[in-house]
Amino acid sequence: MAVISYREALNQAMREEMERDANVFIMGEEVGHYNGAYKVTQGLLQRFSERRVIDAPIAEMGFAGIGVGAAMVGLRPIIEFMTFNFSLVAIDQIVNNAAKIFQMSGGQYNVPIVFRGPSGPAVQVSSQHSQALESFYAHVPGLKVVLPSTALDAKGLLKSAIRDDNPVVFMEGETLYNTTWEVPDEGIEHLTPIGKADIKRPGKDITLIAWSKMVWTCFDAAKVLAEQGIEVEIVDPRTLRPLDVETLAESVRKTGRCVIVEVGWPVAGFGAEVAYQMQKHCMDFLDAPIERVTSEDVPMPYAKNLEDEVQPQVKDVVAAVRRALYLE
């Protein structure tokens, strides 16, 4: 086992899968000669040549659609969006084509494609470059939606996504690339199943459900709460679609309390769906209303103080936990 970065984990996952399967290729803006806008594809061009690491011009709808067409006839494209903000100009290809073609063709054509790239709030890039869009994609049947929080999950889940026979929207945390975690050495098969939640921190008093960078906020909140004698259990669904309701519900039934922490907007945010599922499956076990912690319902401001203010902070998670424990 080695401690590696989230960025390196993703790079290893793509390298290993491209070694394993000649049908896997990567396409996107600056993925080749530039080595990736976020350096996630570093070195892949040198290893696999321009045939399999394809620099695309700025035409997300075009190259996302090329990926869909190539996947329909048996290739396994990895389409990199420089950030998921730009996936919005390709959303017709993701929602109307990739997600629908298997069903629309009566099961004749499946679309084994990965749409990946950084997502979620970044640092001081304002509203168009700093937003969490996973709730959009999680809404769509036919897609799988994956948001790894650690390097370990990033590697195992990306490898699974590339091998999956369905379109997978793989949303990397833009601020997580430098985070590190212990990951099995390169060459040792490490696959993490899509659709399986993970208990990131065991605890008995209350369940925190969080994904992507909010897992890290919850880690910090857990330390603060531990000093107050409160042991939180952090459960990371890792994939929003399909959602591992059972693992989440098992934790909530154990603790009797639940706080859902997401960095997206509150209205129709995925946390609302999680809250619905938890009350449905855990009603008789709940000792308090389910709490949600979200960003403020505003486009992301630029100024650092405002940017921090609108996103869930450790203090917000701590306060929600204390409310759910009737300590405030």
Next chain:
Amino acid sequence: MVLDSIAGQFVVDRMALVVRDGGHVGMVAPVVTASISTPDTKRVEPEASGEPVETTPEELAPLYRQMLAIRRLEEASAKAYSQGKIGGFLHLIIGQEAVCVGAIASLQPDDYVVATYREHGHAYAKGVAARPILAELYGKKTGCVKGLGGSMHIFDKATNFLGGHGIVGGHVPIAAGAAMASKYRGDGRVTLCFFGEGASTIGGFAEGLALAALWKLPVVLICENNQYSMGTPMYRSLAVEDVSLRALAHGMPRDRFDGDDVVKVKRRIAEAVERARSTGEPTLVEVVTYRFRGHSMSDPGLYRTKDEVDEWKRRDPLSRCRQRLLDIGFPEPDLTALEADVKAEIEDAVKFAEDSPPADEYRAYVVKE
């Protein structure tokens, strides 16, 4: 093709480009003429062509049979629609049959075809039988896509028919993607992509065209210009009423001709297919045609004059093809037999669709396990 070589041809290839004096929506604006050069403008014939292209009964009879079967299939669909047996949108291709039949006749069996929501004819020409097409329109379990897609979403893996797409222009990148896969694998296949002139204004077309040209993908992009994007005539939707000109900006070969003569369509598309197969180079081809019916069944077509529709009906590619068959010596009794055979085939398909069990599955194909 580098810019210089395009510029080099400016001198030899000149064409008149009709440019309307901008912005007069709803009226025929003054026409000005400008000169423009193209890398491939050797033939541009927006009007009906004169002499029919050389052919033989052996070549033409199967093309006529396909066109007739498509016409009858569409008529049967219209009838079933009016009886309430087919729901949703139904876009008929009556009048345009020579385009899909001629173009697809230039292909090898494992080449790919990607089409729009007006695609029953393309599917049939690619080899999908009338039975599963009609059953799909009826929403039956025996339909090509098991009643999950309907009229707009015919797919057939056995014949490499890649759909049946309902979002205008969104399928152009998909066709480029199938072609990209062929280039990646070196399988020598060519992809045909059909779309209307109405698609030429949307981003999917622009990006698909740009990437196909940039990466030299073996795709032939065929604009079936039926002159109306739904109810909007070209002069109210296009600043330049020649879609093929879009190829110039990308250094892409282009062609433009009328779709009256199925053999002409076959020959001209075959040139582009051959270029794609041997050099990987894509071509933008515009075929000027006309749909006799409305955009869909709910459209009475009030935006066109009766005279205009009648004029195009006089050019009907189907009756023209029939006459041509007789002119080149196809025996009349054989023609009668062929037509009876088509009639029986479509009647059988209608019966099959009527008698088939209803669709009964909607969960199995959301996610592939």
